Amino acid sequence: MMHDQPTSYDVIAYPSYTHPQTHPDRLAVIGLLFGLEPAPVSRCRVLELGCGNGSNLIPMACGLPESEFVGIDLATQPVAQGQQAIRELGLQNVTLLHGSVTEFDASQGKFDYLLAHGLFSWVPAPVREQVLSLCRKHLAPHGIAFISYNALPGSHLRTMLREMMLFHVRGLAAPEERVRQTEAFIKFLANAQDSKDEYRQWIKAELTHILGHEKGHLFHDELAEISDPYYFTQFIQQAEPHGLKYLGEADFFEMFDYGFNDATRETLKQLGQNRLLREQYLDFLKCRRFRQTLLCLADAPAGSEPTPQKIAGFFIASSAKCSGGENNLQPGVTVAYLTAKGARCATDFPLGKAALSLLSAREPLPLPFDELRQRAVAHLAAAGISVSNEDQTPEKFSAFLLELYSAGVVEFRTVAPKIAHAVSARPVVSPLTRRQVQHGDFVTSQFHVAVKIEDEIGRCLLTSLDGTLDHGELLEKIWQLLKSKKALVVQDNDEAAARLKVKADLENNLKKLAQMGLLVG
Numbered sequence: 330m331m332h333d334q335p336t337s338y339d340v341i342a343y344p345s346y347t348h349p350q351t352h353p354d355r356l357a358v359i360g361l362l363f364g365l366e367p368a369p370v371s372r373c374r375v376l377e378l379g380c381g382n383g384s385n386l387i388p389m390a391c392g393l394p395e396s397e398f399v400g401i402d403l404a405t406q407p408v409a410q411g412q413q414a415i416r417e418l419g420l421q422n423v424t425l426l427h428g429s430v431t432e433f434d435a436s437q438g439k440f441d442y443l444l445a446h447g448l449f450s451w452v453p454a455p456v457r458e459q460v461l462s463l464c465r466k467h468l469a470p471h472g473i474a475f476i477s478y479n480a481l482p483g484s485h486l487r488t489m490l491r492e493m494m495l496f497h498v499r500g501l502a503a504p505e506e507r508v509r510q511t512e513a514f515i516k517f518l519a520n521a522q523d524s525k526d527e528y529r530q531w532i533k534a535e536l537t538h539i540l541g542h543e544k545g546h547l548f549h550d551e552l553a554e555i556s557d558p559y560y561f562t563q564f565i566q567q568a569e570p571h572g573l574k575y576l577g578e579a580d581f582f583e584m585f586d587y588g589f590n591d592a593t594r595e596t597l598k599q600l601g602q603n604r605l606l607r608e609q610y611l612d613f614l615k616c617r618r619f620r621q622t623l624l625c626l627a628d629a630p631a632g633s634e635p636t637p638q639k640i641a642g643f644f645i646a647s648s649a650k651c652s653g654g655e656n657n658l659q660p661g662v663t664v665a666y667l668t669a670k671g672a673r674c675a676t677d678f679p680l681g682k683a684a685l686s687l688l689s690a691r692e693p694l695p696l697p698f699d700e701l702r703q704r705a706v707a708h709l710a711a712a713g714i715s716v717s718n719e720d721q722t723p724e725k726f727s728a729f730l731l732e733l734y735s736a737g738v739v740e741f742r743t744v745a746p747k748i749a750h751a752v753s754a755r756p757v758v759s760p761l762t763r764r765q766v767q768h769g770d771f772v773t774s775q776f777h778v779a780v781k782i783e784d785e786i787g788r789c790l791l792t793s794l795d796g797t798l799d800h801g802e803l804l805e806k807i808w809q810l811l812k813s814k815k816a817l818v819v820q821d822n823d824e825a826a827a828r829l830k831v832k833a834d835l836e837n838n839l840k841k842l843a844q845m846g847l848l849v850g
Contacts (some may be wrong), residue, residue, distance in 0.1 A: 383411030483618025
């Protein structure tokens with residue numbers, strides 16, 4: 330399966346990060362909601378097509394040591410980099426293969442979760458067919474495939490700009506020169522858009538967004554030789570002959586019509602006479618440009634509607650906070666909530682308001698469903714508010730949480746990440762995090778989220794958190810670093826006050842690391 334010919338990904342590296350929407354726990358939640366019984370994520374097999382340097386798979390392998398992970402990619406250098414990381418971390422449950430997906434070894438067996446992120450729209454038609462064929466051959470009976478692709482109608486807009494860029498660099502062969510000329514051309518177009526008409530406002534915003542891309546994104550996405558978009562129904566029509574069917578979207582809230590007025594939602598109900606049509610019309614309404622679709626085998630027992638009963642087995646988390654005024658728990662009083670990512674909801678359900686209050690105080694840690702429900706009842710009782718037997722049933726609480734999940738206000742998990750409940754006397758981050766911060770600007774949290782580390786102080790702190798240093802020793806290390814960089818701020822020669830300030834900053838940073846899920850338990 331070896332290929333010695335270098336690919337464009339060997340010439341210009343594609344930026345590699347973790348993708349939380351591809352984590353098997355996310356896929357398992359959605360599979361369970363729609364009636365599947367996927368393998369427990371603590372003991373599962375995962376295959377990633379187009380794995381790059383393993384930035385997505387390796388953190389999964391670290392967090393799920395009893396599961397098995399296999400990745401394959403055609404680019405030589407990224408795979409070699411990932412294999413080096415695996416050796417240094419001493420991981421035995423992840424393998425990166427160098428080769429083409431068209432030659433994937435059938436003896437690898439069945440996988441519970443199959444990932445193809447950022448691949449489908451950028452490969453020739455025979456490779457796309459092979460991706461779908463691999464799903465059919467290698468998915469376990471209740472397995473789930475994640476496939477992302479450029480979607481229409483939104484990609485029509487990006488295609489217009491892509492064609493302009495490709496025209497500008499026609500005849501240029503050197504990758505670095507193509508990127509340099511494209512960046513200059515985008516700036517030329519963006520700076521020319523001073524008029525207030527809708528077209529120029531849109532194109533300036535779009536070009537400004539593209540300018541924020543790293544060189545690898547620009548070269549492999551905007552300037553890619555192939556970048557084919559699909560209507561959702563076209564993608565499903567390609568998948569069905571391979572014995573696959575639609576399960577859902579990796580971002581559950583994308584399947585819902587929140588944000589539209591009642592008249593629009595009613596018309597959508599009439600137009601979307603079945604689930605597939607509804608999804609297509611939703612894409613029209615949202616002008617969707619990118620999809621992250623989940624497929625399962627055609628004979629798998631997946632339903633078309635989520636089942637709230639499954640939520641009783643989940644862990645629940647939320648960053649939602651009262652968006653204004655007091656968090657009034659009294660019945661009949663509507664309170665609005667807003668998450669860190671901008672999702673919002675409003676409710677007058679006392680048990681629900683109490684649950685959101687508890688989750689906000691506990692962020693980022695999740696709570697098991699039953700514990701959350703019982704704590705919410707106790708929280709209301711402590712405030713002198715009684716809850717009827719009907720309002721505290723698991724069924725009603727599940728239905729409420731499903732509404733919040735479909736709005737993106739809460740998160741569901743099948744397992745709780747191994748994160749620290751509080752900053753310990755000798756704080757610890759994972760060996761993976763310490764290695765990542767030595768090799769790049771991003772580290773991976775226990776929630777499988779990429780976190781950017783932008784300064785040398787943060788880098789020094791993370792590399793020091795191996796559990797051997799207490800807070801005083803960490804303070805001394807940071808103090809000496811600041812001193813060596815001539816970055817200490819000592820006013821009126823008051824070194825004691827300056828040290829107190831550095832200590833306070835250290836404690837705040839440790840708390841932030843805990844909130845981001847970087848400190849391990």
